[in-house]
Amino acid sequence: MDIAQVVDLLDDLLFDKTGLHLDFIQKSVLEGTLQDQTYAEIALKSGYSESHVGDTASDLWKLLSQLLGEKVRKANVKAILEKTNFSSAIISNTSSNITVTNNINLCSNNTYPNNNSPPTQKKSIPKLHLNNAPKFPYFYGRNNELSTLKDWIINQQIHLITIFGISGIGKTAIALHLINEIPQHFDYIIYRSLYFSPSLTTTLTNLLQIFSPLEIPNDIESQINLFIDYLTQYQCLIILDDIQNLFTNQKLAGTWQTDRTSYNLLFQAIAQSSHNSNIILLSQEKWQEIQQLEKSNYPIKSLILSGLDSDTAEILHHQNLENEELWSQLITIYQGHPLWLDFTATLILHLYAGNVSQFLEYNQLIVPEGVRSHLDRQWQKLAPTEQTIMLQLAQETAPIGISKITHKIDLVATEIVNSILSLKMRFLLETETTENGNFISLIPILKEYIKSRYLLNLPDKGYNN
Ligand SMILES: Nc1ncnc2c1ncn2[C@@H]1O[C@H](COP(=O)(O)OP(=O)(O)OP(=O)(O)O)[C@@H](O)[C@H]1O
Ligand SMILES: [Mg+2]
Structure with a gap:
């Protein structure tokens, strides 16, 4: 057994689940035990008293029992660690990290001998308020995006970050995953969805109650001021999801509901x-x-999420699909959109017994029903002028110049230009600038959706069905 490596892997697993590392004495106890040393020998070597080493060891075995899911003692820790597959433990448990974080206290009674300084990371465990946060069983890739977000938060102290992207692209998933990676920086971590379009005062009251249930002022200005006071007093990470539900359907993007x-x-x-x-x-x-x-x-910074790249083919792993060598093709066709890929994988599983090769034999792009109904919901939110432009774009065989499309649509130019901008603000258009001007187009799956839904012999499908 490579003891240093095992201790590092265990430390990674612990960090992955709690955001905290093993400290000096915990590492000493672990390394010593794996070298078959007694507590007295470990105490002598590390400079701690034997009773402190014994207490630390007892807490450590409890902690490892929680982490590894079986009873760990001094006598069996070596055997258990020898058979543990750390990489799969880290991956398979990422969704349950926070629960574990709540239950353990790593550094409860530690004291440090004169020559050992305390570990530098913040030791408090953040208060988590993730009441209605969805649970995602898997999370793959997004390493660049996660690094960017961490840099903005930890190094650049960006107060307000917006994450944009079309529905199902993984905004909620990445934000919740981020929590797992940096909990040690915060006193409070809070997730709230604005899905039901609450008023500002409802949202603020709800947030303020977390910090102090007693003193909540009535007027918005005082509520905002008090909220900012708490943001100053504590280090908080607050995720407000589903902001788009504060806007009005069938109007241009970002049109606020009046109140x-x-x-x-x-x-x-x-x-x-x-x-x-x-x-x-x-x-x-x-x-x-x-x-x-x-x-x-x-x-302030904003991050626009696009699809997962084909390196993240393992997103299809849990669906038990065959022909692994073709998975990256599927990812490319469905633009790395995790939700569309999930619907497509389910269809392949049910109709082709998981055979990706047979599914790809079609020369035409298939839009699975799950994707269609998901896109139906996006379509119904569009303003009629945006729908008109999308219908025109679905009939174009190549990207079209913005000035050219204005000649093809029976609307005044201002309406057309504002609607194109609005579609851009919803991330539904591809845009490209060349020396011949600015061109717009639809991604293939959207094009196919519109064609099959509204343009090809489906007379019962009105624009807003
Ligand atoms: N990086 C990822 N790895 C694996 N699955 C992912 C990833 N990102 C998203 N998913 C899956 O894709 C689905 C959609 O993700 P999510 O709900 O985060 O999208 P969203 O952008 O928040 O959508 P909406 O705007 O509709 O709320 C979820 O089932 C989620 O598990
Ligand atoms: Mg979401």
């Missing part, structure tokens, strides 16, 4: 005040005010 515009006051205050916290907003569409804020010098 929800006050959210801009909150976002402005978060961006412009000096505090110690990070707020992440997740939305399927951009809005004007956030774009204006982004142009300022305030600490």
